[in-house]
Amino acid sequence: MTKLAHNLxxxxxxxxxxxxxxxKLGISGTVLMERAGSAAFDVLRKHWPExxxxxxxxxxxxxxxxxxxxxxxxxxxxxxxxxxxIGDSSRMKGDALAAAQRLQSVGIDTxxxxxxxxxxxxxxxxxxxxxxxxxxxxxxxxxxxxxxNACGKPILALDIPSGLNANTGTAESIAVKANVTVTFIGNKxxxxxxxxxxxxxxxxxxxxxxxxxxxxxxxxxxxxxxYEKLKHILKxxxxxxxxxxxxxxxxxxxxxxxxxxxxxxxxxxxxxxxxLVSIATRKEHAAGMNASRPExxxxxxxSEKEFHILxxxxxxxxxxxxxxxxxxxxxxxxxxxxxxxxxxxxxxxxNLLSAEPKxxxxxxxxxxxxxxxxxxxxxTQETEENRFATVRTLQNEFGxxxxxKGPGSLVCSHDEPMFLCTDGNPGMSSxxxxxxxxxxxxxxxxxxxxLLDAASLGVSLHGAAGDGAAKAAxxxxxxxxxxxxxxxxxxxx
Numbered sequence: 283m284t285k286l287a288h289n290l291x292x293x294x295x296x297x298x299x300x301x302x303x304x305x306k307l308g309i310s311g312t313v314l315m316e317r318a319g320s321a322a323f324d325v326l327r328k329h330w331p332e333x334x335x336x337x338x339x340x341x342x343x344x345x346x347x348x349x350x351x352x353x354x355x356x357x358x359x360x361x362x363x364x365x366x367x368i369g370d371s372s373r374m375k376g377d378a379l380a381a382a383q384r385l386q387s388v389g390i391d392t393x394x395x396x397x398x399x400x401x402x403x404x405x406x407x408x409x410x411x412x413x414x415x416x417x418x419x420x421x422x423x424x425x426x427x428x429x430x431n432a433c434g435k436p437i438l439a440l441d442i443p444s445g446l447n448a449n450t451g452t453a454e455s456i457a458v459k460a461n462v463t464v465t466f467i468g469n470k471x472x473x474x475x476x477x478x479x480x481x482x483x484x485x486x487x488x489x490x491x492x493x494x495x496x497x498x499x500x501x502x503x504x505x506x507x508x509y510e511k512l513k514h515i516l517k518x519x520x521x522x523x524x525x526x527x528x529x530x531x532x533x534x535x536x537x538x539x540x541x542x543x544x545x546x547x548x549x550x551x552x553x554x555x556x557x558l559v560s561i562a563t564r565k566e567h568a569a570g571m572n573a574s575r576p577e578x579x580x581x582x583x584x585s586e587k588e589f590h591i592l593x594x595x596x597x598x599x600x601x602x603x604x605x606x607x608x609x610x611x612x613x614x615x616x617x618x619x620x621x622x623x624x625x626x627x628x629x630x631x632x633n634l635l636s637a638e639p640k641x642x643x644x645x646x647x648x649x650x651x652x653x654x655x656x657x658x659x660x661x662t663q664e665t666e667e668n669r670f671a672t673v674r675t676l677q678n679e680f681g682x683x684x685x686x687k688g689p690g691s692l693v694c695s696h697d698e699p700m701f702l703c704t705d706g707n708p709g710m711s712s713x714x715x716x717x718x719x720x721x722x723x724x725x726x727x728x729x730x731x732x733l734l735d736a737a738s739l740g741v742s743l744h745g746a747a748g749d750g751a752a753k754a755a756x757x758x759x760x761x762x763x764x765x766x767x768x769x770x771x772x773x774x775x
Contacts (some may be wrong), residue, residue: 289468289699290473290502293413293470294534295503296468296470299405299492301465302496312381314377315344315377315378315694317488317490317590318466321464321490322407322464323356325462329436329438329484334361335362335363335404336352337405337406338407339366339368339408341410341412341444343378343477345409346378347378347382348381348440349598350384351381353385363390363404365390366395368423369423371654395731397432400435406433408438408444411445413448413617416447417443417455427458430458431458431459435460436462437472437483438461438463439464440464442470442473443457443463443478446458446477446478446481448470448473450669451669452480459480460481462484462486463482463485463486464621465485465488468497471483471503471670474506476666478688488676501699504692504699504702505701505702506702507701507703507738508704508745509705513772516775517775528557528558528567528729529553529557529597530557530559530595530728531560532560532596533602534600534614535562536571537564537630538565541570543613543629544604544717545575548578551600552578552721553721553773554721554725555729558728559577559578560581562589562592563580563581565582565584566580589617593623598728599618599621600625600723600724603628605630607630615634619640622644624644627645628648631718632656632761635647636653636656639657639679642754645682646723646736646737647683648719648720649687650686650688651669658672658675669688673694674694676694676724683695683734685723686717691745693737695734703738703742703745705741705745707748707749708751709751710748710760714762715762718765722744724736747768748760751768
């Protein structure tokens, strides 16, 4: 994947790039529209080579113009083509109007949308609304999108599935569920966040051969990352290394009923390469936890003196897995904060932090949407509606590095750009996955990686481990502990 394909932009940024190419570089809008339609037609032929007929559902903007070009090319290739028009075509202007006139020149007339017409084709092409949508779709478009989704035919979306917000990935009341989405000039960030994962299908990026100068005029706010891109961060170990060279992680957690969370975080830190891993937990849980994984050094802690004796020997603290919100938990969180050590903060430690917010530079916060909502005093729906804004607000208010977990996990520091991880799968929606991530990030940080590198590589390695485990035995039934062997494997590229 090229760097241009890795970069993600807001819809307005892509429009600015489009305008720059037209007004500053002299590439006509007609040429860009022809390139877009040609690229989309190539995608159509590649993914559905046996298709003999298409229905192109068009609105009245430039997205429709792209659709008209596809229709003309398909007709010239001998396919059966029908263009189903929605909305007031008399409002059409500029390049889209010119494309409509060229369409008529090859004998294709637009016709009114009906469900039977939509169902007649081998493939349906969505050229309805494009990237400009920022509100709920109108009743007329709602009915059409519902019919497209129910037609039972493969769907190719041009630029973005209609009804999806290009900046947030939120489905505005309803959106087209595409099998393939081909997007032009710049990858829109909303294609990789929130609801978008259920609507876009396969992502395909087409730059339309615009010069690199176009991209140099715009700052990329979000960059895609994955394990393959970041694994170079993991360097070979020195031949004379010993455990002390590879860092010491302290995991704090393991309240009654949740000892497994701290245990899995501890093993994940060890599997990713930390030289030593200690766990601070309830005294009554220490022996049992140690027996299940003897390499972990498990300590029963309930006093500040005991904590400080332990903390003197560690490089990084991970707090939260199975911590609970008791007085014991609050006390241990206070000890950890006072230590000044780098911290990975997860689960109940985040919930405790929401009651007494603090800001610091040397920590990584790892909330999911619900925990983010508590930290910001909002509803989960509000935090998930625009995950990009949520993670940026969290970083501004709490400092350090923030990982907003979920499909397309985001990693945000005070610098631009933020990162969006494309590794991971729905099978990872099960208990304990976040505990493993906490351990992975802590283990990488203990080995000397900066917190941003540890967070970015940690999220990617964790997601790739989940993908490996899912590929081996399926997504449904995937357990957090199934990732351990994959974490070790991927920690040794």
